[in-house]
Amino acid sequence: MRTAYTSDQIRTAETALMAGLPEGTLMSRAAAGLAMVCANLLQGVRGRVYGSHVALLAGGGDNGGDTLYAGARLASRGARVEAVLAGSRAHEGGLAALLAAGGRARPFDAARAGDLLARADIVLDGLVGIGGGGALREPYGTLAELTAGAAGLVVAVDVPSGVDASSGRVEGPAVRAHLTVTFGAYKAGLLVDPGASHTGSVELVDIGLGPHLPDPEVAAPTGDDVAGLLPRPGAESDKYRRGVVGIAAGSDTYTGAAVLSAGGAVRAGAGMVRFASTAEPVRLVRARWPEAVTTVLDPSAPEGLLDEVGRVQAWVLGPGLGTGPEAHAVARAVLAADVPVLVDADGLTLVAKDRTLLRRAAPTVLTPHAGELSRLLGVPRERIEAARLDHVRRAAAELGATVLLKGSTTLVAEEHRPVRVNTTGTPWLATGGTGDVLSGITGALLAAGLSGYDAASCAAYIHGLAARIAARGGAAGGGDGRRGEAPIAALDVAEAVPEALRML
Numbered sequence: 240m241r242t243a244y245t246s247d248q249i250r251t252a253e254t255a256l257m258a259g260l261p262e263g264t265l266m267s268r269a270a271a272g273l274a275m276v277c278a279n280l281l282q283g284v285r286g287r288v289y290g291s292h293v294a295l296l297a298g299g300g301d302n303g304g305d306t307l308y309a310g311a312r313l314a315s316r317g318a319r320v321e322a323v324l325a326g327s328r329a330h331e332g333g334l335a336a337l338l339a340a341g342g343r344a345r346p347f348d349a350a351r352a353g354d355l356l357a358r359a360d361i362v363l364d365g366l367v368g369i370g371g372g373g374a375l376r377e378p379y380g381t382l383a384e385l386t387a388g389a390a391g392l393v394v395a396v397d398v399p400s401g402v403d404a405s406s407g408r409v410e411g412p413a414v415r416a417h418l419t420v421t422f423g424a425y426k427a428g429l430l431v432d433p434g435a436s437h438t439g440s441v442e443l444v445d446i447g448l449g450p451h452l453p454d455p456e457v458a459a460p461t462g463d464d465v466a467g468l469l470p471r472p473g474a475e476s477d478k479y480r481r482g483v484v485g486i487a488a489g490s491d492t493y494t495g496a497a498v499l500s501a502g503g504a505v506r507a508g509a510g511m512v513r514f515a516s517t518a519e520p521v522r523l524v525r526a527r528w529p530e531a532v533t534t535v536l537d538p539s540a541p542e543g544l545l546d547e548v549g550r551v552q553a554w555v556l557g558p559g560l561g562t563g564p565e566a567h568a569v570a571r572a573v574l575a576a577d578v579p580v581l582v583d584a585d586g587l588t589l590v591a592k593d594r595t596l597l598r599r600a601a602p603t604v605l606t607p608h609a610g611e612l613s614r615l616l617g618v619p620r621e622r623i624e625a626a627r628l629d630h631v632r633r634a635a636a637e638l639g640a641t642v643l644l645k646g647s648t649t650l651v652a653e654e655h656r657p658v659r660v661n662t663t664g665t666p667w668l669a670t671g672g673t674g675d676v677l678s679g680i681t682g683a684l685l686a687a688g689l690s691g692y693d694a695a696s697c698a699a700y701i702h703g704l705a706a707r708i709a710a711r712g713g714a715a716g717g718g719d720g721r722r723g724e725a726p727i728a729a730l731d732v733a734e735a736v737p738e739a740l741r742m743l
């Protein structure tokens with residue numbers, strides 16, 4: 240599990256660690272690690288450190304201090320290092336070290352800074368780190384914007400400046416780095432969008448903070464974590480014990496979502512899929528997934544609506560269901576069941592209009608995108624997009640459910656647990672119907688007995704991995720690069736789920 244923390248948590252851990260160490264030890268560890276990473280980068284792009292050009296953007300705090308000390312180390316290896324001092328003050332020790340090692344430093348001047356960035360092999364963004372707050376003031380904002388025109392690699396020191404380290408919020412100009420070198424522990428804002436899309440790859444420099452860190456704010460499961468949680472059939476398994484998932488989805492108007500949701504559940508290894516809907520979606524699901532057991536519902540007679548469906552261990556409710564009175568009757572019947580229920584799509588619209596539907600004892604998993612969460616919380620969509628971590632937490636607390644917030648980084652929140660963030664996926668997933676596939680995968684895992692929190696986070700991981708496999712036309716490649724990927728259709732994602740499971 241990759242764990243991540245707020246700025247306050249990092250500061251508290253730092254204070255505890257520092258109590259037993261001589262002053263300046265941590266900054267010196269951070270600067271040494273940063274200089275080592277930069278030297279390796281310079282070896283890669285220039286073949287050597289000696290003679291390479293390094294630009295430092297140094298703010299007035301300790302983030303600037305780390306940067307100036309790292310610059311001093313590179314200067315002592317023969318790099319040509321020049322610092323732009325952005326604040327009215329500069330870190331004294333760091334500045335003295337840089338100058339003593341033969342580096343140069345000048346106060347901010349826009350034209351000169353632009354020239355410097357156009358010449359530098361690497362640019363170190365040491366404007367602000369965990370001490371930053373709100374939109375960058377001038378001239379920090381201008382400098383952050385200028386990094387977009389840098390000729391060389393942009394390395395963010397600890398956190399890309401302009402990104403809130405605790406939440407990933409971006410409220411103005413912010414550095415977009417090729418690489419972020421972060422100290423002691425991951426900051427939550429490095430894993431959550433919009434911050435996450437500013438970091439490039441992230442490298443962690445150990446400064447000894449580990450033993451002093453509290454429970455994390457955010458955790459990103461790795462492939463091994465997911466593999467460890469997934470059920471695998473054994474000799475004692477039969478289809479019922481592996482988990483029967485019920486899917487109440489689709490309507491005569493919207494039929495595709497039902498087929499996609501059922502596909503996600505079939506391909507994710509449900510012991511059995513019981514599909515319940517009106518005649519047309521039932522016909523199409525049977526045609527595409529003959530392994531599903533289907534029941535035609537008559538929602539105009541809500542009494543005993545699900546009596547013919549048979550037993551299930553979990554329900555998926557909502558994709559393509561519609562939002563009229565008949566859909567409401569289906570939602571009421573499903574949510575009255577004493578098993579975990581995943582609510583997606585139209586199901587979310589129904590519970591947003593009638594919160595009483597969520598008064599139930601068994602676990603509930605809600606899987607909104609930002610627009611659906613906006614309706615559930617009564618908060619504008621833009622505010623949710625800007626502060627995803629805050630809102631997913633608030634939704635979990637307010638609605639008493641596990642909440643999976645979809646988007647470029649998918650988050651899973653449950654009260655009193657770290658928010659889980661998904662690291663797989665591809666922007667090609669932003670296409671109609673992929674969310675329906677996710678609902679089916681999650682439903683299969685719920686039916687297999689995983690908690691809502693584990694089912695949702697494992698499903699997001701598998702779904703993202705399957706999408707990458709589908710986008711590449713085969714096994715998922717390593718790295719974060721998108722080259723070699725092509726558009727995908729939602730059904731491709733469902734079809735790639737077994738390959739994703741094979742890789743775990």
Ligand SMILES: NC(=O)C1=CN([C@@H]2O[C@H](COP(=O)(O)OP(=O)(O)OC[C@H]3O[C@@H](n4cnc5c(N)ncnc54)[C@H](OP(=O)(O)O)[C@@H]3O)[C@@H](O)[C@H]2O)[C@@H](O)CC1
Nearest residue numbers: 253266299300301302367368369370371372374375376397
């Ligand atoms: N903790 C640890 O374990 C370790 C921490 N270490 C390092 O220390 C860093 C934290 O240093 P920090 O506390 O000095 O804060 P920092 O990020 O430099 O920011 C303060 C400066 O930014 C400025 N500023 C703020 N907001 C602004 C804005 N919106 N727009 C413009 N300016 C703004 C603020 O200006 P002021 O408000 O004072 O005018 C002040 O000058 C941390 O990220 C890591 O790199 C490592 O050395 C080793 C271990």
Ligand SMILES: Nc1ncnc2c1ncn2[C@@H]1O[C@H](COP(=O)(O)OP(=O)(O)O)[C@@H](O)[C@H]1O
Nearest residue numbers: 608645646647665666668669671672673674675
């Ligand atoms: N920019 C993006 N990068 C990665 N994944 C994305 C992006 N945008 C959307 N997704 C993912 O695509 C899926 C879309 O689901 P959803 O919005 O429910 O679509 P639909 O209702 O059409 O099925 C979600 O899993 C979401 O996390």
Ligand SMILES: [K+]
Nearest residue numbers: 364367398400
């Ligand atoms: K920074």
